[in-house]
Amino acid sequence: MVCVMLALMVSACGGQPTPAASPSESGAGTAAAPAEQKSPAVVRVGWAGSPDTLNPAAALLSESFVIYELAYSALLDLELDGEYSPDLAESWTHSEDGLVWTFKLVPNTKFHDGTPLTAKDVVFSFNFYKDHEDFPYMTGYTTAFESVEAPDDTTVVLTLNEAIPNLFSQIVFLYILPEHIWKDHTEGAAATEFENLELIGSGPFKLKQYAQGEFVHLEANRDFYRTGPKVDEVVFQTFSNLDALVQAIKTGQVDMITEMPNTAVATLRNAENVTVVTGAPLAPDVTDIILNQAGGDNCPTDEGGVCSGHPALADRNVRLALAHATNKQELIDIILLGLGTPGLTLIPDSLGTWYNDKIADYPFDLVKANQILEDAGYKDSNGDGVREMPDGSRDLTFRLNWPSDSTVAPRLAELLGKTWGQIGVKLEMQALDPDALTSICCPAFDYDILIWGWGSDPDPSFLLSVMLTDQIPTGMSETGYSNPEFDDLFIQQSRELDPAKRQEIVWKMQEILHEDVVYIVPFYSKAVQAYRTDRFKGWIVDQPKLALDDVTSLMVVEPVR
Structure with missing residues (x-):
């Protein structure tokens, strides 16, 4: 793993994404420039890690799941207050004995490649996770699943082998995979060896570019089935040197950092246009x-x-x-x-x-x-x-x-x-x-x-x-x-x-x-993170849990105008 400095990022990406222009910058020297030529609003996130794989079935590292939360949909979302909210499922009911759960999906949902997402993709995904005991985490979430059925395109019926007290926590990380892509990678080792470099999901962000150990470049999914992101792109940039990570937030090379040595807290609290926040971590x-x-x-x-x-x-x-x-x-x-x-x-x-x-x-x-x-x-x-x-x-x-x-x-x-x-x-x-x-x-x-x-x-x-x-x-x-x-x-x-x-x-x-x-x-x-106040606003810092890199914040932050 190497520290990805700004020049390297330019080389790797074919051009460094630029932050949204301020009102004073956007018209400088080009008074007649049309609005559509504005620079995209790009949030740059600095972190010390990197996804170990883009394949949700094989992933081990928490950085991978940060990316999956942005690129994939699940039936439910986990909020920063610990409650569950609708995501791909807009409503659900269950039988009196708690064995049969029926989820109604948001209609007319599409994957990033334009292919319709239906209940059959949910059935495929759940069965895919259930059928592979070699998956590090996903299979464990499905142990109570007896069967999954799709009576129509927007209905999923999940039958359990016994009623369990924590079903929502078991399905919130079961990301919905596109069957038309994954059906050729279901047998044996192919399921974990598939690199999934296109990362086709249905979440609020989609993959633009990726270099393992260097950066993950996402762009907003403007066909998202719920209210979409307010920014255009998010770049997660890897720094193997924590001192360089801290320096990057001070100089404005990045807009937010997910971690830092605690020795840097006092310095960053005194840095111009930088706010340090601490709290209980979303994923302790x-x-x-x-x-x-x-x-x-x-x-x-x-x-x-x-x-x-x-x-x-x-x-x-x-x-x-x-x-x-x-x-x-x-x-x-x-x-x-x-x-x-x-x-x-x-x-x-x-x-x-x-x-x-x-x-x-x-x-x-x-x-x-x-x-x-x-x-x-x-x-x-x-x-x-x-x-x-x-x-x-x-x-x-x-x-x-x-x-x-x-x-x-x-x-x-x-x-x-x-x-x-x-x-x-x-x-x-x-x-x-x-x-x-x-x-x-x-x-x-x-x-x-x-x-x-x-x-x-x-x-x-x-x-x-x-x-x-x-x-x-x-x-x-x-x-x-x-x-x-x-x-x-x-x-x-x-x-x-x-x-x-x-x-x-x-x-x-x-x-x-x-x-x-x-x-x-x-x-x-405690979670210790920092963000710049002169670039983007709206970071969620007033909830019981703190995770600025979670989809909850990245969906609502917007450029400072």
């Missing part, structure tokens, strides 16, 4: 310290499991001591500059009622951490400052790895090494390319401790499912954790239709995870 990004607990009967050897994790990490006493030796408030103050809250489990505090705020966390206490290890037989017999296993077979030296593109992990690793070293734990630290990290993670379990993270759905089911026993061989489980009680509770919450009773189950599951010290979650970060 959970940073986690992953402790390898895979081994024995839970090692997925048939799927390539190596399970080379340090045996001490299978001992809850060791994991508990590490938790007590993690100074979460210091991590928040130093790494996030206070823009975060202490973490508990993978369910983040921004998931509202699903977050169990009654759990009492393990306090930072080095004396207690040392005593736990001492009592469990982990002693420093040779006085070198590193404890050994109770049987003396090896010392407590753990490999610690993280993705090389992480802006948080290097400092986090350094601070962990400092406090964990005070309880006799030594870390061998190394950043790895994300692909290399994936290869040692899961289902290989060829690591000791990882610093990584998850993006959260609006419903807790997905992140809870990561810790199921049956996810160990699939690569979704990062820890190799297995607890039959937790597995049973997961099934119960997935079927409980009473919101209060379901919340009780979800809270109990979090208590189990915290008690078992499955992860150490250092903090929940």
Whole structure:
């Protein structure tokens, strides 16, 4: 990944898109110029990432889903207040038993290439996602689907195999694909190997140009079936250097940035024509310290499991001591500059009622951490400052790895090494390319401790499912954790239709995870973004969740006149 500077963007795109002209500029020297010759209104968004693929079936990275939200339609939209609203479906009803849902589609909808979008495309898309167990995410949203039918062009009938409490969260990210394009890419590996470089959807923006790892250039879909965007184009430009990203918003090279080092917040707050905003993220990004607990009967050897994790990490006493030796408030103050809250489990505090705020966390206490290890037989017999296993077979030296593109992990690793070293734990630290990290993670379990993270759905089911026993061989489980009680509770919450009773189950599951010290979650970060005030107005910053790069903002921003 390279930093795409302005000149490179010109070269790659065949001409740098220009922002909408101001009234003083648009007529300068050309008083008789017709209105249609105005420069298009182009919003430039700077970010540190890039889509890993334009194929929704194969995507892993959150940047990919940002683009899909703009280019594709789904039956429903997720709003910044956490509520669901109509998108392609203009209305819906369901049977009394909750098994049959009927969605009426907006009529006369077209894909970007002009082909009509009908209920048959919805049926095709849902079945396509359902039929491929190798899809990273999409298949999981369809597990309750029994059948999907299209009695006419604007009616979809979805029948479930059992009533579920969270259907809307399961269909909101099931993007509607054009059958006439995808029908030739449904078999076997073709489904994930299809590059989908034209990105034909029916959303409010359509693809104009794309260079992987450099930029995604979208233009407004003027045939959109609802009120369309107020701008003409959006360019997402990738910066691998965060300092360059911050400089780009200061100089006006970009109009908005989706992320920044928290060290840049004070500088940008003082920058002319720049506003910094913080808030709960729309898709909470959970940073986690992953402790390898895979081994024995839970090692997925048939799927390539190596399970080379340090045996001490299978001992809850060791994991508990590490938790007590993690100074979460210091991590928040130093790494996030206070823009975060202490973490508990993978369910983040921004998931509202699903977050169990009654759990009492393990306090930072080095004396207690040392005593736990001492009592469990982990002693420093040779006085070198590193404890050994109770049987003396090896010392407590753990490999610690993280993705090389992480802006948080290097400092986090350094601070962990400092406090964990005070309880006799030594870390061998190394950043790895994300692909290399994936290869040692899961289902290989060829690591000791990882610093990584998850993006959260609006419903807790997905992140809870990561810790199921049956996810160990699939690569979704990062820890190799297995607890039959937790597995049973997961099934119960997935079927409980009473919101209060379901919340009780979800809270109990979090208590189990915290008690078992499955992860150490250092903090929940706030979203920190910035935009220029002299180019575009209308950014949505007054909602419970913050996401300036979401379709909700990009549909309503307009040039400053």
